[in-house]
Amino acid sequence: MRPPSAEASSPRASSPRASSPRAASARAVLAAAGLGLLISLTGCGPPASEAPAPAGAPAAETPRDSAGGEAAAEPRGSGAADAAQPITVIEARGRTMGTTYSVKIASPPPTLPEAWQLQVDAELRRVNDQMSTYLKSSELSRFNRSQSTDWFEVSPETAEVVQYALEVSRLTEGAFDVTVAPLINAWSFGPEQRTNQPPSEATLQRLLDQVGYQSLEARLEPPALRKGKPELTVDLSAIAKGHGVDRVVDLLAGFGCEHLFVEIGGEVRVAGGRGDRDWGIGVQQPDGQSNQIMTALPLADGAVATSGDYRNFFEADGQRFSHTIDPRSGRPVQDPLASVSVMANNCMKADAWATAINVLGHREGLRVAREQQLDVMLIVREGDGYVSVKTGVFDG
Secondary structure, X not given: OOOOOOOOOOOOOEEEEEOOHHHHHHOOOEXXXXXXXXXXXXXXXXXXXXXXXXXXXXXXXXXXOOOOOOOOOOOOOOOOOOOOOOOOEEEEEEEEOOEEEEEEEEOOOOOOOOOHHHHHHHHHHHHHHHHOOOOOOOHHHHHHHOOOOOOEEOOHHHHHHHHHHHHHHHHOXXXXXXXXXXXXXXXXXXXXXXXXXXXOHHHHHHHXXXXXXXXXXXXXXXXXXXXXXXXXXXXXXXXHHHHHHHHHHHHHHHOOOOOEEEEEOOEEEEEOOEOOEOEEEEEEOOOOOXXXXXXXXXXXXXXXEEEEOOOOEEEEOOEEEEOOEEOXXXXXXXXXXXXXXXXXXXXXXXXXXXXXXXXXXXXXXXXXXXXXOOEEEEEEEEOOEEEEEEOHHHHO
16 A cells, blocks of 8 residues: 655655755655555554555645645744744654554654654554564463463553454444454465465354454453453454554654654544644545545544555455455455545544444445544445545535
């Protein structure tokens, strides 16, 4: 899910730097690619050399003005006396969770540590140490290996993420389910070697007995997880990147940063603005080829996550099998829904709900989105093109 772009295509970490008007004109779009898909297994992923192929339609930061300049007024609330003074924007990029991250800070405060990117990297390593399924030493990996059905001690953060995942599972009657990994592997979309062949009916039935959010519990005091089946495993790929974005925002806010753009693998959260304008977030057309922006909207405080089904699939016996697995049936979803974008007050919520609605499909997903009063945009295949259905702020 990494379409060509001037910034996001580079995997190497960069030193924080100030953005000049000339540099801004050269960087037309920050393509924040890589969606939070339940079955992509990119969240809390492997080292960069082992990163799975990205999938989905990205959200992107849209250009702020046609001239490409950044010499706008100082961000709101900065107390700048000269509104014509150029804005300082520092940024850093790196790799985490099997994908890339990007951070932009407009008008950085004097309280920001010089080595702030090292602290961002350290925070993201802590997320991996807690929730990665690729690190054998992580909390989640140790929980998955355990055959005990007693409470298993974890960090407060891991317990919080699993608890919210279970809430979304209940609200969607299992369309969102972080215990689905065995089915994903069986359909050749996991970290194991791909066969690109559908599993047998007997295999599906056997694996369905091993999954189910109803057999998973989480508590916050003291933080712990408990499985009702010894063989149950948990994969937080559909929610961990969003949680990681929130952790970075909270970290930088603690340093006094008020104007932020944080993205991990296509999941985005912003705060404040860039000059006298909000940050611009764009959702690209889900065709797997072009970088055409279908919708662009300003965002001052909030998060956007997108989940799609069209980049990661295989064909067998003339049938197309998408990597979007419905945990309830154990089979790939068959629906004209191409992608879902969700806006929320935090990225963990947006990430989880984007995946859940993608599994539900365009009709049921729209019903649940309205029922839960979510701000969503569904892009649905119709003939040779696409139509969009929107709720909330997307429809404004």
